[in-house]
Amino acid sequence: MNGYSVFLIMLTVYIAVLVAISWYFNSRQKSITDFWLAGRMIGPTAIGFSAAASWLTAGGVLAVVGYFMLGGMGSIWEFVAPNILALLVIAVLVRKIKSLPAITQPELLEQRYGSSVRLPIAVIITVVMTLFSVSDIKGLSLVLQVFYGLDPLYAAAIIAVSVSLYVTLGGLSAVIWTDVIQFSFLALFAMGMAFVSVGTVADGGLNTTAISASQLFGNVSGSWWNPFSVGLPLVLILSFALIPGWITEQDPWQKVWAARDAKSASRGMVVGALMISVVFAACAVIAIALNSIYPEIAKMGFPAGMGLAEPALLNFINTRFGSSPVIISLSAIGLAAASMSCTDTFSTSGASCVSRDIFQRYIKPDATMKEMLAVNRISVIAIILAATAGSFVIPDIIGAIQIATFIASSSYFFPLMGGLYWKRATKEGAFAGMVVGFLVQVALVATDLIKTPPMGTNYLETIHPILTGHGVIVGMTISAIVFFGVSLMTKPSSKINLAPFFKEEAEKLARYESKAVSETDKSYSAFLENVDEKVTGERAHLQLNLRASGNLNWHEITERLKISYPAWITPTGIDSVYRLTHGDMLSCVTITRGSGDRDIWLKAEPTLETMGRQKRELFTAYEELKKVLGQKNIRLDFFK
Template identity: 25%
Template sequence: MALDIFVVMLYAAGMLLLGWFGMRRAKSHEDYLVAGRNLGPGLYMGTMAATVLGGASTVGTVRLGYVHGISGFWLCAALGLGIVALNLVLAKPLLKLKVFTVTQVLEKRYNPLARQASAIIMLAYTLMIGVTSTLAIGTVLQVLFEIPFWAAVVLGGGVVVLYSTIGGMWSLTLTDIVQFVIQTVGLMFVLLPICLYRVGGWDELVAKLPASSFNFSTIGYDTILTYFLIYFFGILIGQDIWQRVFTARTERVAKIAGTTAGIYCIIYGLVCAMIGMAAHVLLPDLANANNAFAAITKAALPDGIRGLVIAAALAAMMSTASAGLLAASTVLTEDLLPKLRGGKESSLGLNRLFTLLTGIVVLGIALVVSDVISALTLAYNLLVGGMLVPLIGAIFWKRATTAGAISSMALGFIVALVFMFTDGLEANTPIYYSLAASLISFIVVSLLSRQPAPAANLA
C-alpha cells in the first residue's frame, strides 16, 4: 500500500497548495464567500458538479448499485435534474439580488424574523452536508489504509477544514476543478472499465446478475419519488448550491454551464451504479454494503492505480464537504452573528475564524454518526420539509405573509423530525407529512394574516 499512500498524500498536498493559492485571491469579504461573483463557464461547471457529487453520491450510489442494480442511479439523477432546473429557472432572479445566503432572499420578501428562523434550519442542513461527506472520507480511508475510523475522519476531514478556512470560495473553486478532473478520470475511465474487465465484460455482468438489476424501477417507485422530493427540491433551495450560483459571472454562464453540470451528474450516477453492480459479482458476500466502494477498489485495482481511484473518491467527497462547511459558516456569519453583534457586518478575518470553528464542529459530529445515506437524508428532510414551501412561495406567491412563512418553516421542520424519530431515517413519511403540513400552514396562515406590504420582486 506504500505507493497508494504516496499518491493520496500527494493529492492531499495538492489540495492544500491550491488552498494557499485561493487564499492569495481571497482579498475581500465577497471574494471569500462567492469568489468575487466572477466565475466563467469552465470554472462554474466544474465547481457546480463537484459540489453536488460528494460522499453520498459516490459511496452511496455504489452501495445502491450493489443492492438494487442500475436503478441505484436515481439518487444522482434527482440531484442532476435539480441542478438543471435551478440554473434554467432560478439563476436569473438569484443573480440579480447580489446576496450571499438563501435566507437573505426570505428577508427581502418577508422580514428579518423570517431570515433568522430559516437560518437555523439552513445551518442544520449545511452542517449535515459537511458531516455526510466527512463520514464518507473516513469510511474510505479506514477500509483502504486499515487505520482507526477517528483517525481517518480527522486526517481526511482536517485537510478539508484547512484549505476551506484559508481561502474560502476561491480555494473551493480551484480545488473543485482539480477534484472534478480527478473524479472523472478515476471513476469513469479507470475504475469502471477495470471492474467490467474483472467481471469478464458487459455480457458476463448481464449473465451473472438477475434481470431485476438492469431494471430502472427495481429500487421502487416510492423510493424514486422520495429521492425527487428530497434531493431535486433540496438542490433548488440549498445554501451550498445557491452559494455556487452566486459565483457565476453572468446569467448565460449559469444556464449553459449549470445545465452541463446537471447532465454530468446523471451520467456519474449511472457509472457509480454499474461499479456497484460489478462489485456485487466480484464480492457477493460483503457484510456491509456501505463498504462496497472501498472494498471493490481494494480488490480490483493494482497498487498505484488504486491510489488514483482513492484520490478520485476523496475528490468527490472533499468538494461536497468543503461546500457544506463554507455554507454553514456563511449562514453563521451573514445571518445569525450580525443579530448578536448589533447588526455589525462580518469581515474577512471573522469569516475565516468561523469557517475553522464550523469545521471543528463538523469533524466532531462525524465521529458519532455512522451512515452516509442516513446523514444525507436527515439533512435534506429538514431542509425540504422546513424551507421549500415558504421559499418558493416567496418567489411566486404575492399573498404570502411573514406569519405564514414562519409557521410553515416551524411546522415542517418539527413534523420532519417527529417522523424521522418514529418511522426511521429511511422512511418516506417524514418528507411526505412535513411537506403537507408546511404547505397547509403556509396557505392557511397567510390567508388569515394581514395582507403584506408590497414586497421585493424576486421573480
C-alpha cells in the same frame, strides 16, 4: 516506505496545491462580493464542475455503487435521479435567482419577509449543511479504515485541516476552482475503476470465471435495468421528498449568484448535471462488475446487504492493488478530493450563515469584513467538528444526505419558493411554516432513528408507505398547510419587502434618479479614477473603496443617511444600506462595511446599458454619504 506514508506525502502535495490556489484568490479580494460570491465572475464550465463536485461525495459514490449492486436501476430514485433533476430545475430558475440582491438565503428571506425569519432560517441551513458534511466524513472514514485501518477521527482531522486552510483564505473562488481539480480527480477515479473492475472480470481475476465484457452486461437481468422496478408510488415519494430540498439548497444558489450572468449559471447547472451523470454511469458499470466478483452480496438484497455493498469497491481496490501503495494512495486521494469538494461547499454555506446572518446581523451589526472572516474561519472548523460528532450517530452515508435534505424540504422549501413567486406570502406564514415544518421533520427523523432496528426497514415505513423517507411527505404537507394558511390569515407584506422580488413593486417605491452630473466636473473625474470597474457577462461591477478620517458609528451613519435622503433603505438591517432608485435592486447602489474599522465600500451591479447612469448615481451616493459624515467632521478618502 509503507502505503500510509505514501498517502500522507501525496495528500500533503495535493493540499499544498489547493492552498496555493486559495492564496492566489486571497490576494485579489477587494470586497465582500469577492469573498462570498467570487466577484460574480465565474463562467459556465467552472460552475458546472463545482456544481457536480459539490453534490458528489466520496460516501455518495460508494453508496451509489452499493445501491446499484443491490437494487439495480430502480435505486436511482434514492439519490442519482433526484440529484440530476434538481440541477436541471435550478437551471430553469436561474434568471429569477440571479436577479435577487442577496449573498445568502437568510438575507434574501429577510428582504422578502422581514427580520423575524432570518435567524431561524440561518440556524436551519447551518444544521442542514452540517448534516451534509456528516456524509463526507463518514465516506472518508470508510476509505481510511479499509485502506489503512485508521480511526474515523483521522478523516475528520484531514478534512478539518485541509478545508479550513484553503476555504478561509480564498472564499468561494477557492471553493469553485479547487472543485474543478477535485471533480477531475473523482471522475478519473470512477471511470478508471469502471475499466479496471470490468477488466478483472474479463481476465478471471480474484478467483472469478473469466467472461467477456459483452457476456458480463448480457447476463444482467432485465429487472436490474428497469428504473421503475421499485414501483411508481415510491418513485413519486422519493422525488417529492428529495428534489425540493436540493433545488432550495443554499450552496447551488450561491454558485448561481457567483456566475457572471444568468446564461452562464443556467449552462453551468446543465453541464453539472451531465458531469455527474457520467460518474453515476461509471458507478453502474462498477456495480455490475462487482456483482460478478462478489455474488454473495447481491443475493442479500436491500437493506440487509448495504453494510457490505457500501465498502465493496474499497475492498475490491484493496484486494486488486494491495501490493501497489501508489495506486491505493491515488484511489484514497480521489475519494478524499470528493469529500473535500463537498465539505468545503457545505461548510462555506453554513459558515456564511453564522458569520453574516447571525454574527453581523444580530451580534455585531457594524462588524467589519476582517471580523466576519475571523468568525467564518472559526465556523468552518465548528461545523466540521459537529459533523464529526454526527457521523457517530447517523448510521449510513446516504442516510445523512437524505436526513439533511428532508429537513430542508420540510422547513424552507415553501417559504423560499413561495416568497419568490407569490406576493401574498407573509412573514408570519413563512415563520410558522418554517418552524413547524422543521420541528415536525426532526421529530419524525428522531423517531425513525430510535425505533428502526439495525439494518432493518425504517420504522415509519412499516406503518404506512406514505411515511417512506422518514415521513418527509407528511412534514412537507404540514409545512405547506401552515405556510399558506397563516399567510392568507395575516396582513400582506409591505412594498419594501416585495421590492427585491417583484420589479413593479420596486418601481412604485423608487424615489430619486441620479442627479445631473457634469462629465467635465473635476470632482467627478477624480471620483471615476477611483472606481473599480469590471464587466462580467450582462452586468458591470462598480466598486468604490473609501476610508474615513475618524471612527465610525455605523448605526448612527445609517440612520442619518436614511433621514437625510429617503431613498436609502435597510431591508436587511444596517449591514447593507440600499439606495432604492429603480426596480432592479441589484443595480442599486449599496453601502457596506469594509475590511478595517474605518473602511466603507460603495458598490453597484448595473446592466451594461445603464452603466453610465449608475456611475453618476454612485457619485451622487458618495456625495450624500460625504455630507452625512461631514456633519460629524469625518472626511472620506479614496483608496484602492
